[in-house]
Amino acid sequence: MSAQEALEVNPQPCEGAAAAPAQARVRAVAPGTTGSWHAQIPEDRAMLRAAAQLTRDIARARPEIYWPDMLGSAALGYAALAGAILVESTPLAVALGLFASIALYRALLFIHEITHMHRDALPGFRFGWNLLVGIPMLIPSFMYEGVHAQHHSRKRYGTIADPEYLPLALMKPWSLPVFALTAILLPPALLIRSAILVPLGVIIPPLRTLVWERASALAINPRYRREKPKGDFARMVFWQELGCSLWAIAVLVASYSYGWRPLIIALSVVSLTAFLNQVRTLVAHLWENEGEEMTLTAQYLDSVNVPPPGFLSPLWAPVGLRFHALHHLLPSMPYHSLTECHRRLSAHLGLESTYEKASYPGLLPLLGRLVRGTMSRR
Structure with missing residues (x-):
């Protein structure tokens, strides 16, 4: 749900909502109220209105930015990977x-932009990205499309129905390193999925159902089960699955015939990529919700912005993901406009606003906060 949609659902402001920051209002909740602090936060309509208006x-996706960025990132990545395989030093x-x-x-994180992009915004971009990045990396766009939108749902975010949410700050300390390190296993798992499990699923329907429900979505919630694809989306899934399976089988055949070293290096590189993304995921939210439905303002405050001057944040949170909280206010805003969106909203709403409460200085302070949250659960 976007800021504009939230305003349309409940156009009348809550009493005092525009005047006081959301977190300040939470303290006035009566003693004995059940649920986490997120469940008690009403909408800050001044912020939602400013975000929408x-x-x-600057809400138009600009092809002159998207295409060179995606193509350049992929070209540099593949060239460096080839060098890592070929050099002797x-x-x-x-x-x-x-x-x-x-x-x-x-290059991979453009899958996030594709998921939110209007189908007519950038003709050919989804196809080009899948051909050059998604299929070679065995992470086609269908693994995110139709899944990530549920994470933005007003009724699903932060609940057990959210495929991308776990209350990590409320879990045991060992859960964080396990969560981060399991990402290293993703590339070999994807290779097995596309080269073996998907082809076998053609002749074993129960296996096909299992693979689709449990191993066909970029989700972190172990309870999530993906619904069967339908219509045009099912046809897109078929072609993307076919491309991934043919590519994965060809890679295994070539590795068996000519040596496993290139594949091992490639899997190591992609494992590091998956680990980087998992670390970013650790700090994309505060992960403090206990399963209640939340207002859009509460979702925003449970999410994270790392605005300038965080110079390293574009490396560990590229393609606009350093503004993850802002993204939850404006899900369809193209990544190249988020910095300007942040500047405008900060200037308009002020330093004491609800908007500023989702800004943090960097990766390490956020990781420290998360670790302290888990340590308190021992």
């Missing part, structure tokens, strides 16, 4: 592998 003129190979991971990480 001040950013309309181990230090140079490691350096090239690190660079390849960062470049391919940026």
Whole structure:
């Protein structure tokens, strides 16, 4: 749900909502009220209205930015990966592998933009990205499309029905390293999925159902089960699955015939990419909701912005994801406009506003907050 949609659902402001920051109002909730603090936050309609009205003129996805960024990131990533495979110097190979991971990480995260993009916004971009990035990396766009939108749902966000939410701050301390390190296993798991499980599913329907429900979505909620695709989306899934399976089988055949070293290096590079994304996921939200439905303002305050001057944040949270809280206010805003959106809203709403309460200085302070939350649960 976007800021504009939230205003349309409940156009009348709550009493005093426009005047006081949301977190300040939470303290006035009567003792004995059940649920987490998120469940008690009403909408800050001044913020929602500003987000909807001040950013309309920069809401168009610009192909002159999207295409060169995606193509350049993919080209640099693949070139560096080829160098890591071909060079004989181990230090140079490691350096090239690190660079390849960062470049391919940026190229892969355009899947997030594709998920929110209007189908007519950038003709051919979804196809081009899948052909050049999604299928070669075995993460086609269908793994996010139709899934990520549920994370933005007013009724689903932060609940057990949200495929992308776990109350990590309320879990045990060991859960954080386990959560981050399991991402390293994602690339070999994707290779097995596309090369073996998907083809076998053609002749074993129960396996096909299992793979679709449990291993066909970029989700972190273990309770999530994906619904069967329908219509045009099902046809798109078929072609993307076919491309991934043919590519995965070809990679395994080539590795068996000519040696496993290139594949091992490639899997190592992509594992690092997956680990980077998992660390970013750890700090995309505060992860403090206990399962209640939340207002859009509460969702915003449970999410994270790392605005300038955080110079390293574009590396670990590229393609606009450093403004993840702002993204929850304006899900369809193209990534290249988020910095300007943030500037306008900060200037309009002021330093004491609800809007500023979702801003944090960087990755390490956010990780520290998350760790402290889990330590208090021992």
